[in-house]
Amino acid sequence: MPFNLAFPSRWHLRPLALCLAASLLLAVPVMASSADIARSFQVAAAPLGQALRQFAGQAGILLSAEGRLTQGKTSGGLRATVSVSVGLQQLLAGTGLIAVQLADGSYIVRLAPAVATVDGQWQTLAPVKVTGLADDGYRLRSSSTASRSEQALLNTPQAVSVVTGQLIRDQAMQNMADAMRYMPGVGTAAGEGNRDTAIFRGNSSTSDFYIDGMRDDVQYYRDFYNVDSVEAVKGSNAMIFGRGGAGGIINRVTKQPAWTDAASATVSLGAWQARRATLDVQNTVGENAAVRLNAMLEDSASFRQGVQLRRAGINPTFAWKAGPATRVMIGYEHFRDDRVTDRGVPSYRGRPYATDPSTFFGNASVSPSWVRIDAFSAVIEHELGGGAVLRNRTRYADYDKFYQNAFPSAVSADGTSVTALAYNSATVRRNLFNQTDISWTVQGGGLRHQLGAGLELGRQRTDNLRNTGYFASLGENVTRISLPTARPVTDVPITFRPSATDADNHGVADTAALYLQDQLIFSPHWQAIVGLRHERFTVDFLNRRTDERLRRTDRPWSPRAALVYQPVDTVSLYASLSQAFLPRAGEQLASLTPDNQAFEPERFRNVELGAKWEATPSLSASAAVYQLERSNVAVIDPTDSQRSVLVDGQRSRGLELELNGKLTRSWQIAGGYAWQQAVLTATQSAGAVAGASVAHVPRHSLSLWNRYDFMPDWGAALGLILRSPVFAAVSNTVSLPGYGRLDGALYYRPSARFGLQLNLENLLNHQYYASAHSNDNIAPGTPRLLRVSAAWHF
Template sequence: MHSALPTPRVLAQSPLTIALLVALSTPAFAADDGEAAKDQAKNLDGVTVVGQRYLPDYSARKTRSATKTDTPLLDVPQAVTVVTDKLIADQAMTGLTDTLRYMPGVGVAQGEGNRDTPVMRGNSTTGDFFVDGVRDDVQYIRDTYNVERVEALKGPNAMIFGRGGTGGVINRVTRQADGASHRSGSVQFGSDSRKRGTLDFGTGIGDGGNNAGFRVNALYEDSESFRDGFELKRYGINPTFGTDLGANTRLNLSYERFHDERVADRGVPSLNGRPLDVDPSTFFGNAAQSPVEATVDAFDAVLEHDFGNGLQLRNHLRWADYDKFYQNVFPGAVNATAQTVSIAAYNNVTTRKNLFNQTDLVWKTTAGGMQHTVLAGAEFGRQETDNLRMTGYFGAPGSTTTSVNVPLANPTTTTPVEFRPSATDASNHGVAKVAAVYLQDQIELSPRWQAILGLRYDDFRVDLHNNRNGTDFRSDDGLLSPRAGLVFKPIDDVSLYASYSKAYQPRAGDQLASLSASNAALDPETFRNREIGAKWDIRPELQASIAVYQLDRGNVAVTDPADATRMILVDGQTAKGVELGVAGRITEAWQLMGGYAYQTGEITTTQSSSTVAGNRLAQLPKHSASLWNRYDFNQTVGVGLGIIHRGAIFANVDNAVTLPAFTRFDAAVYWTLNPAMQLQVNIENLGDKRYFASAHSNNNISPGAPRSAWVSLNYRF
């Protein structure tokens, strides 16, 4: 395939680094020596270790992210889905969006081929991402190479995470130095010229008295795709260091550099209300002129101190520098005779510097005859963003032609494109500041009843300067975000809960660049979630859950029908649904993870000629389901089988184009060659199903990949 991407400069200067990385790379899922020893110890109790020399674990029992305290998932009055690094490895997942397909009620939009865009409870987002609980909100495509687990915390989460999080948030928990030995590697080859290597190396430092350790996770990938002209190159390195500073204090430091280059692939257009029926490999536009490049540099410092008597302090400082550029030459509408398709182009560059500090004080105490876990905290942050967009003009320099028509039989163009700013293209500089305080109490009312009450106040301010005309806009919002939940445990392993939460989306938007003269003074959008549910620890290794929710969106700005110069705020949409999830081990040999969601959502007030009351929310399937199984026949051979179903969805809220429902099967085979080495084969889309995976708009629809296979060699050293 034709290369559309430049070679990364940093890697080009370090061929030895690449060679060492590929030679030593590790399986993301592989257990460290300490885990292996722990699993072997199970033989003393008559348990036979099956498959690999560790038992992959698809279930999680606790989370810190949902409450900022270590809380059993059984006691969290909220739908939470966790994808562990073991499931990630068993399915050879490489991108963050891969993990979302096994999260009930969570979908994926296209994101114009340059950014992650989950859809949670009818709300798509490009900014509700977090790393170890701290905001990571620039638009880019994330990898899983350094991930311990990925968490979807569904429904508004403002009391914990602040602004946004309207349908939920996605939090990555990363691997940290813990003083233990981690020595494992993976190399992967397969369909579409996939070449990928990962590394996880960790060791203790000193005599062990201070529990000090160093750990590094690293990645290099050079792959193509079933889509003509697509290429992907990315690398990442994430060293971490941890040490005890005395008996009651611990310091963890982390630095990550991640770089991703790829082609912006915006898929195919539609015709007569359906995606265009063309060969799935057909690229529309110009792949060579559609590069994407994102670089992230991030530093984290976490200090924890135990004062004794149930009082603990945790401070997390994160600095991150983002540099993102994308350019796309992409399809528009097919003409009335179905002979040609329009092609347009633009590019965009965004730089952002984030600085956040979170301080949490947790106190476990008894008062009034009840157990309390009290959280008091504060968050301060500053985000400085520069954004520039330029329109593509086709033809000779100085041309004013912003689109060209090309034949459907050959929907690519080599017409020269000049990128320059139009009168309406964004060029701005913005500074967002937040100062927040929050208080939460988890109360054990009795052995069977628990409650959680929390309140957060954010002073959120955005100043935006338009570089083109010198205009300045400002918003200053005081956001009061409540949370309340009640948990009843009829028996120790079952919980029934009800909860209420509220979140806000300020007018600056999730990318902090949407302020204008017409909206800067308006109140933020509101999102209210009401939820009931049940959770059941069927056995220590197997958990199940069900949640029923209603999420209402308010304060949507629309033009006043009585006065076109005014904006008014109306209730905008509602979503309702049922989510079921299961994860864990059925037997020592059989593990599974899966879920089902039934969801409905509609526009409740007409907002424009295309956003009409009664229309169904975009990218929200009525039915969706997934189930992955792994079964180990013995200590040498195991197999995996998965099924993914997504009901029909509308590409856009105008409900003009429908993506048909599909059902896809995936499979895997695991072969342990020796205690330190395993061979793994993954097959995606076993039946070679033709389907459409996601959309950005009515004319940007991504075909699903045909049958593909990857071989991974995973080893410990």
């Protein structure tokens, strides 16, 4: 996060539409002028971020640096009489960073570009002057998610969408569905009303979620109380992430100690008795340690009848400078979420059943869903010298998840009744993962090699138990009842017990993987990235119902290759090829059967062409076109129902456009557009035939959020979300209508210590359907929602 946020001093009263046209036509970079006077500096050796703050205070300048750039880096300090430019250059020497002076006289720390001298040696640029604003706002310049080492997004040959901390705050985002609206090519499904489900370029997943680069794959709703940013890396990439990640992954970057003394608290109240409070406190402990505590408490109802939500979380973290070249970060999180499982409404005659959005189908009182998570994480980072860095990450997480539901199925032909059924499911999982990465730079023969290598070890122990709901008062084996659509609720007692086919499984999955990647820099204009990962993934699976034990081991090789061309410093063009695999154990380790255990994993291959442009120092744009193919899909042999065969089952094609950053001093924008076409290329069942469109994939989708600050203490925002129709299931018999939604916000910050914010979702109160799980589980969109938040900064 930036050290400082500079608000513009002048008022901008031009209408928003005129400002857009003018800024796009007239925004021209201008070189800023400044005097470079020698001054005396006494900056102690410290973590880099802390040293830069000392320097900025002594120099009397505004200096901004993203925490992710300075994190893990140290400075030997500065005791000299030098100019500001020379002082910054000395502080940043050997860090791979540079200081850039902006048009308003402030400075910002950025990744240093590399240039070759005439003798073939590589040097980094000294501080330079460009135009722009110190605060990135809705734009992130670099990330370590896509490559496991900090790299400018401009040079990352893959589509990456980032929802920054400011965008999260400005929209009062709380969950994954909120963030995914602003990630082109990433959609959401209803997830049976109890979990996050992402659709990456036409591929559905409930497990391709990461936290600080470590796997977080249990099915639950994730919260943003301790999140600094959310990053979606799109396209298959098993070279970095291993199994899964068929169409991409989403990584949450958590808030870490920023080596400062600060605190903030927020209280939010909203429609339907929404109540939420968060706390963020951080302190330095001497010169070598820092702590941070994030906490959250929420108790809310919903526009849906009988639906309640209660959740709480606490996440302390501790950072320690163990030596001049060694940093340690330790964290613990306890998170709990209790809510009603909401499966939405059924369909009728190819569309969602026409009813009030608040109508609950089934029985909310017997549909609890809860999760309990205790997670420990540790990161050790050591600078080996010569630019080499060693990182070791460990994450142990204990998940306890349960959900139960009485929910709707098909509506009768005359529309007067709906079938209801029930079941529950429990999952207990313990994850232990250790990831070791090393990155270093080698120069020779006119080439520069930025090398990365890693070792991942992991074990997951999972127990799944499912029980069917029986309406015993109507008959011992009655599992379905009919309800009138005029009042589709039931209070008939339900008994839950195992049926002959319900799951009762125990599984152990072991992962061991090695990868090596080389980023070859041929010249200031050309780069190539090649990488290879070899993984050993073993599942030992026990079906407790039948005492049948199955075992499967896969040893896939996962390559990655890309070429990057930079015609100028602010533009990159790339082509990439990558792939991923999904073992037969399935994304939740519960689908291994005697029929499929002999089959090779499903394969996903992504071919992508893209362009990235830093239009100004505060505004970036990107475009990507791709084709993603899915193969090795196991289906029933049409000529022999007793055996299965493999087919090449799915193809996704698309275009993704994205724009993030500042158009003017006062105007920030975050938006994207996606065109997608995802179809089955082979018949997989009677309800999934070749040529069918993949479920939950809109042909067109657009999101656009604008924030305009009229003066230092007042601002407003307007957001637009558009989506074309989607099918609720691959059978293509039920369609969710396309929709448009307007959101808005007002911001008032009378002082640096206090701010008020009003968010209004669905301004026009348009009735729409947000997502679906199947043809008869469709989630209505939220009616007009008002939320007011107050924030205190100490």
